[in-house]
Amino acid sequence: MSTLTVTPLPALQPRSRFGVIAWVCSVFLVVIVVGALLAPMLAPYAPDEIDFDNIWSSPNAAHWLGTDQLGRDLLSRALFGARDSLLGPVLLLLLATVAGLAIGTLAAWKGGWVDTLLARITDVMFAFPGILFVVLVIAVLGQGAATTIVALALAYTPVIAKYTRSLVLAEMVRPYVDAYRLQGVSPTSIAVRFVVPNIAPSMVGYLVVLFGDALMSLATLSYLGFGSQPPSSEWGLMVQEGQSAVIQGYFWPVFVPGALIALVVVAVNVVGVKISDRMNARMR
Amino acid sequence: MNSPSRRARLTAATIALPLATALTLSGCSTHVGGAVDVAFLPQTSPAVGDLDRVKWSLPQEPAVLDPDAVSDTSASTVLANVCDRLMQVQPDLTTQPGLASSAEWTDDTTIKFILRPNVRFHDGSTMDADSVVWSLQRHMAEDAEESDEYGNVESVSATGPLEVTVKMKQRDAIFLQAMAGNGGIIFSPSAVADAGDNFGGPGSTDACSGRYRVGEWKSGTSLTLNRFDEYWNTDRTAHTQRILFTWADDDAVTNSLIGGEVQGAYLGTAAAAVPLLGNSDFTVAQGPATNAWSLIPTRSGLLSDVRVRRALSLALDREGVARAGFASLATPAKTPLGEGAWGYERDAFAAADEQLEGAPAKPSADDLEAATSLIREAGDEGKELVVASDGQPVRNVIANSIASAAKKIGLSPKIIVVPPQQYGDFYSDEALRAKADLFSDEYYISKNDPVGFYKNAASTAGLNYLGFNDPAVDAMIPKAKAATDETARAALAIALQNKWNDAMIWIPVVETPTTLAMASDITGAVASAAYLYYPWAADLGAARKDGEGK
Numbered sequence: 001m002s003t004l005t006v007t008p009l010p011a012l013q014p015r016s017r018f019g020v021i022a023w024v025c026s027v028f029l030v031v032i033v034v035g036a037l038l039a040p041m042l043a044p045y046a047p048d049e050i051d052f053d054n055i056w057s058s059p060n061a062a063h064w065l066g067t068d069q070l071g072r073d074l075l076s077r078a079l080f081g082a083r084d085s086l087l088g089p090v091l092l093l094l095l096a097t098v099a100g101l102a103i104g105t106l107a108a109w110k111g112g113w114v115d116t117l118l119a120r121i122t123d124v125m126f127a128f129p130g131i132l133f134v135v136l137v138i139a140v141l142g143q144g145a146a147t148t149i150v151a152l153a154l155a156y157t158p159v160i161a162k163y164t165r166s167l168v169l170a171e172m173v174r175p176y177v178d179a180y181r182l183q184g185v186s187p188t189s190i191a192v193r194f195v196v197p198n199i200a201p202s203m204v205g206y207l208v209v210l211f212g213d214a215l216m217s218l219a220t221l222s223y224l225g226f227g228s229q230p231p232s233s234e235w236g237l238m239v240q241e242g243q244s245a246v247i248q249g250y251f252w253p254v255f256v257p258g259a260l261i262a263l264v265v266v267a268v269n270v271v272g273v274k275i276s277d278r279m280n281a282r283m284r
Numbered sequence: 285m286n287s288p289s290r291r292a293r294l295t296a297a298t299i300a301l302p303l304a305t306a307l308t309l310s311g312c313s314t315h316v317g318g319a320v321d322v323a324f325l326p327q328t329s330p331a332v333g334d335l336d337r338v339k340w341s342l343p344q345e346p347a348v349l350d351p352d353a354v355s356d357t358s359a360s361t362v363l364a365n366v367c368d369r370l371m372q373v374q375p376d377l378t379t380q381p382g383l384a385s386s387a388e389w390t391d392d393t394t395i396k397f398i399l400r401p402n403v404r405f406h407d408g409s410t411m412d413a414d415s416v417v418w419s420l421q422r423h424m425a426e427d428a429e430e431s432d433e434y435g436n437v438e439s440v441s442a443t444g445p446l447e448v449t450v451k452m453k454q455r456d457a458i459f460l461q462a463m464a465g466n467g468g469i470i471f472s473p474s475a476v477a478d479a480g481d482n483f484g485g486p487g488s489t490d491a492c493s494g495r496y497r498v499g500e501w502k503s504g505t506s507l508t509l510n511r512f513d514e515y516w517n518t519d520r521t522a523h524t525q526r527i528l529f530t531w532a533d534d535d536a537v538t539n540s541l542i543g544g545e546v547q548g549a550y551l552g553t554a555a556a557a558v559p560l561l562g563n564s565d566f567t568v569a570q571g572p573a574t575n576a577w578s579l580i581p582t583r584s585g586l587l588s589d590v591r592v593r594r595a596l597s598l599a600l601d602r603e604g605v606a607r608a609g610f611a612s613l614a615t616p617a618k619t620p621l622g623e624g625a626w627g628y629e630r631d632a633f634a635a636a637d638e639q640l641e642g643a644p645a646k647p648s649a650d651d652l653e654a655a656t657s658l659i660r661e662a663g664d665e666g667k668e669l670v671v672a673s674d675g676q677p678v679r680n681v682i683a684n685s686i687a688s689a690a691k692k693i694g695l696s697p698k699i700i701v702v703p704p705q706q707y708g709d710f711y712s713d714e715a716l717r718a719k720a721d722l723f724s725d726e727y728y729i730s731k732n733d734p735v736g737f738y739k740n741a742a743s744t745a746g747l748n749y750l751g752f753n754d755p756a757v758d759a760m761i762p763k764a765k766a767a768t769d770e771t772a773r774a775a776l777a778i779a780l781q782n783k784w785n786d787a788m789i790w791i792p793v794v795e796t797p798t799t800l801a802m803a804s805d806i807t808g809a810v811a812s813a814a815y816l817y818y819p820w821a822a823d824l825g826a827a828r829k830d831g832e833g834k
């Protein structure tokens with residue numbers, strides 16, 4: 001009887017090499033997440049509170065980030081908007097990961113016609129321009145935040161499936177898989193109990209990077225009018241609502257959500273790449 | 285110490301750039317929520333010089349240049365210069381003879397038009413009574429866009445080579461004004477027949493006799509009008525040889541004006557003119573119009589109760605909407621019609637407007653209290669009020685303002701967004717109307733007569749979505765339409781207006797005058813709503829003679 005050998009994960013480095021920039025980005029992300037969670041307590045105004053006497057105010061003591069075209073406080077809107085802006089990508093990646101992981105693992109594990117069929121389906125989906133695919137789905141299901149999340153989840157599924165497939169293929173040639181097979185463990189059980197957990201670290205790094213991309217995609221769709229709807233203060237929608245201000249020489253209603261989107265995407269990418277690097281190093 | 289990596293430098297720069305930009309931009313910010321000072325006049329100063337070409341922007345590409353198929357703003361703006369009507373709207377919105385040299389009521393139900401001789405269409409044929417009869421019958425056809433103007437018409441016949449007689453079912457005081465709109469356009473029957481199914485589309489010729497003729501229409505790109513040098517009215521000069529139309533939304537138009545890509549535009553949203561104010565390179569003018577934004581309740585929900593409509597009207601901050609949505613280039617409205625509709629008895633209409641209650645410019649504490657009581661009385665506290673928007677800036681401002689007002693008086697507002705392309709379907713699609721309690725829109729009439737609007741209070745009127753039914757109103761409308769004495773007609777129109785306001789069939793928001801933006805080196809265009817029917821391009825020309833400095 002052969003012995004099962006599972007390669008142990010290398011121990012964490014005693015001294016972190018996460019890097020200053022990555023730490024700054026992490027802290028920034030934590031601040032944003034905490035801000036979103038505590039928005040009702042932190043926001044100085046209700047996000048939809050209209051004040052026509054303070055239209056398009058520049059930042060001042062009463063409105064730290066200024067106000068929009070309806071005199072609504074931009075800081076309050078940004079804090080509440082962080083909820084929709086951050087929760088959306090989480091949900092869509094959750095959906096896409098469940099589907100992508102299942103498809104990718106199945107394709108790699110079964111091989112043959114199953115792999116070919118799934119590869120062709122994902123290729124077809126890849127061949128569609130992403131935004132066109134999403135708009136088509138929205139056209140069928142109707143606009144709104146929930147529909148946009150589902151549409152984007154469908155668009156991200158082949159991406160995650162392809163990545164999963166490559167990871168599972170690499171994992172399948174490792175000795176522990178054969179060992180479990182010889183022990184009579186069912187293929188499904190090997191995949192679910194051993195292979196998926198082993199590829200999880202790589203997946204996490206990849207998903208963190210995808211989070212930034214998903215946030216940007218959702219914001220873009222809200223900007224185009226397909227995603228979150230008024231009076232939500234989702235950041236992409238805030239940019240869309242604020243664009244009429246730009247033509248009139250007032251930039252804050254666009255700048256505040258725009259900068260938040262940019263900074264969160266950059267921060268998530270920096271942290272994601274760092275996590276991915278460390279995970280890969282540990283895998284080695 | 286190690287130097288930062290390339291990635292770290294890049295990241296730092298990415299973070300720093302927006303912040304630095306913010307600091308820079310904050311210095312550029314201007315507060316535009318305050319009052320603005322724009323000339324209010326029917327027409328800009330006369331042109332003094334000729335021009336080879338003027339580039340003008342439309343809100344969108346015309347769907348088709350056939351007023352019986354589509355009468356949208358873009359098509360009307362173009363057709364105003366291409367087609368003549370039996371009567372002609374003037375820049376001050378009064379009505380004068382057009383292709384008819386005279387129009388006379390021969391008895392209570394008969395009107396006789398005497399036509400001008402030697403009027404040539406662009407295809408070379410000559411206007412006669414037959415072509416006029418043919419044109420009016422085309423407008424009257426059941427599915428024609430302009431058929432509503434002919435509701436009282438029994439028959440149209442040629443009673444002489446240059447004489448047309450229209451028999452009415454009842455005397456119709458606003459029929460002559462209707463003949464100055466798109467419903468009074470006279471076509472060359474042969475030109476329409478030659479164009480066949482493509483009539484009015486890109487590649488076809490027009491069938492009119494106006495000061496300009498349709499030249500090249502590059503679908504999706506531009507539309508050119510060329511001066512028609514065989515125009516029948518030799519006294520009517522046209523300073524500009526060609527008008528090149530392109531199309532873009534208001535924000536893009538402002539940029540195009542600043543960048544010099546276009547020289548003028550009638551702006552759909554007055555607020556778009558703000559960046560041009562105070563800039564000597566541009567002229568911004570506003571003129572009288574019948575336009576006003578209103579909240580149009582559907583029958584489906586809460587607003588079927590007049591108390592809720594009155595409450596919402598009392599709580600709405602119209603001054604705020606004017607400031608936020610129109611940069612104060614609109615004014616709070618008490619009625620769903622702009623002052624430009626007061627084509628007669630202006631003092632009487634102004635006094636009546638002054639007396640109207642229930643639509644405050646800025647709700648007072650008492651107004652809000654009264655509104656809250658009305659909601660309580662109706663038993664609708666906490667009920668959902670669904671407001672439709674299209675996500676565009678003006679409707680967003682209005683929708684959010686309604687939501688704010690609704691919240692203050694105890695309702696629970698919800699905004700739904702319908703794609704802009706579908707928004708117009710609220711007028712025709714009952715299923716769409718069932719999804720919202722109200723939608724907002726800017727409405728205008730082609731006639732400067734309030735009766736032309738308040739006829740919509742009739743229990744059978746198409747726009748009476750609430751099913752408002754008042755036998756007194758139904759009896760008053762035909763009387764008002766038939767009243768040729770202006771004092772009597774104004775009295776009836778005011779009575780209708782009071783009934784409308786009392787029932788809040790539509791809830792008025794703001795009046796929106798026509799807003800014209802032009803490069804300062806051109807002038808002459810009308811600033812009033814007449815641009816939809818009056819040949820404004822013929823007045824357009826150079827502001828200075830050649831060689832004359834600024």
